[in-house]
Amino acid sequence: MNNTNHPVQDIDDIHWILGLLQNFEAGLIVVDRDQHICLWNGFMENHSGIAASKAANQPLFKLFPDLPERWLRKKMEGVLLLSNTAYISWEQRPYLFKFKSHRPITGNSPYMYQNVTLTPLSSPTGQVNHIGILIYDTTDNAIAQQELQAANRRLQSLSRVDGLTGLYNRAYWQECLEKEFARFGRRQESSCLIMLDIDHFKKVNDTYGHQAGDIVIQTIADTLQKQARKTDFIGRYGGEEYSAILVGTNGANAITFAERLRMEVEASVIEYAGHTLSVTISIGISEISLEQYSETEWLEEADKALYQSKQSGRNRVTLFSDSQ
Numbered sequence: 020m021n022n023t024n025h026p027v028q029d030i031d032d033i034h035w036i037l038g039l040l041q042n043f044e045a046g047l048i049v050v051d052r053d054q055h056i057c058l059w060n061g062f063m064e065n066h067s068g069i070a071a072s073k074a075a076n077q078p079l080f081k082l083f084p085d086l087p088e089r090w091l092r093k094k095m096e097g098v099l100l101l102s103n104t105a106y107i108s109w110e111q112r113p114y115l116f117k118f119k120s121h122r123p124i125t126g127n128s129p130y131m132y133q134n135v136t137l138t139p140l141s142s143p144t145g146q147v148n149h150i151g152i153l154i155y156d157t158t159d160n161a162i163a164q165q166e167l168q169a170a171n172r173r174l175q176s177l178s179r180v181d182g183l184t185g186l187y188n189r190a191y192w193q194e195c196l197e198k199e200f201a202r203f204g205r206r207q208e209s210s211c212l213i214m215l216d217i218d219h220f221k222k223v224n225d226t227y228g229h230q231a232g233d234i235v236i237q238t239i240a241d242t243l244q245k246q247a248r249k250t251d252f253i254g255r256y257g258g259e260e261y262s263a264i265l266v267g268t269n270g271a272n273a274i275t276f277a278e279r280l281r282m283e284v285e286a287s288v289i290e291y292a293g294h295t296l297s298v299t300i301s302i303g304i305s306e307i308s309l310e311q312y313s314e315t316e317w318l319e320e321a322d323k324a325l326y327q328s329k330q331s332g333r334n335r336v337t338l339f340s341d342s343q
């Protein structure tokens with residue numbers, strides 16, 4: 020911009036600025052206090068199909084009856100009253116002007132997502148009687164963000180592993196349970212389901228903190244994983260509860276497995292921040308059988324056996340029997 024106040028140069032400046040505004044890759048509108056349009060740039064012409072000559076002096080809300088009038092009027096009043104800029108993000112309101120999106124390939128968005136800025140414009144005398152409305156097309160960002168969120172959701176559901184322990188997560192373990200139950204229907208080879216729960220775990224958290232609790236959960240997961248066969252399915256069922264399917268193992272052998280595990284946990288100590296922690300576990304076992312109507316029943320039996328272990332003093336193993 021020149022500082023010489025040369026009249027010809029000033030006119031040139033204004034001409035250039037108007038040219039820039041006209042071709043600016045964002046919508047530019049200026050309205051007065053009564054929302055009559057004073058400026059309407061090329062972006063607005065292209066996307067609304069309304070020429071600047073037609074838009075000039077028209078009331079904005081008459082030209083665009085779809086606009087959220089009450090809400091926008093209030094925003095504009097605030098801008099004029101406080102002389103403050105207001106922002107409207109696409110996350111808050113996907114668009115202000117219902118323009119078609121020019122990205123038909125994605126098919127995700129029929130309308131253009133917009134970020135909008137309302138700026139108070141002061142006259143040379145310092146009065147604020149106009150508002151500049153800037154409209155940015157944020158469709159690319161919005162679609163990218165939505166696609167990322169959808170991909171994350173898909174990844175999460177595809178994930179098989181529990182983040183803390185590296186064991187199967189509950190959803191995937193449940194799938195394994197369904198498959199193993201169906202397989203028994205065909206081959207009738209014995210398998211056992213184990214439910215395992217850390218005793219008085221709440222006390223560990225309460226006494227040493229959540230981080231200590233996490234380490235205990237991880238250590239027991241490692242012990243369980245090491246004792247099991249590669250063909251077994253070991254999962255983290257919930258907070259401090261684990262589930263396992265010992266494939267091809269009958270009830271008697273599952274008791275031997277569970278007892279060994281129980282004794283190993285009882286005998287081991289976990290070092291944490293200068294403390295020596297020691298916990299015990301309770302275990303319930305259910306052997307698969309033709310009497311079980313579904314995998315849910317198989318699971319419920321193991322749960323009942325676990326409950327029995329807890330009720331009879333904890334730190335013990337119970338094999339489900341019909342009498343329970």
Ligand SMILES: Nc1nc2c(ncn2[C@@H]2O[C@H](COP(=O)(O)OP(=O)(O)OP(=O)(O)O)[C@@H](O)[C@H]2O)c(=O)[nH]1
Nearest residue numbers: 216217218219220221222224229230232233258259
């Ligand atoms: N540190 C940690 N704690 C967890 C996690 N998930 C669940 N918990 C805690 O595990 C505790 C479970 O407590 P309860 O269900 O009352 O059982 P308990 O104290 O083990 O008692 P019994 O099972 O009856 O022997 C709660 O305090 C949970 O906050 C986790 O991922 N990390």
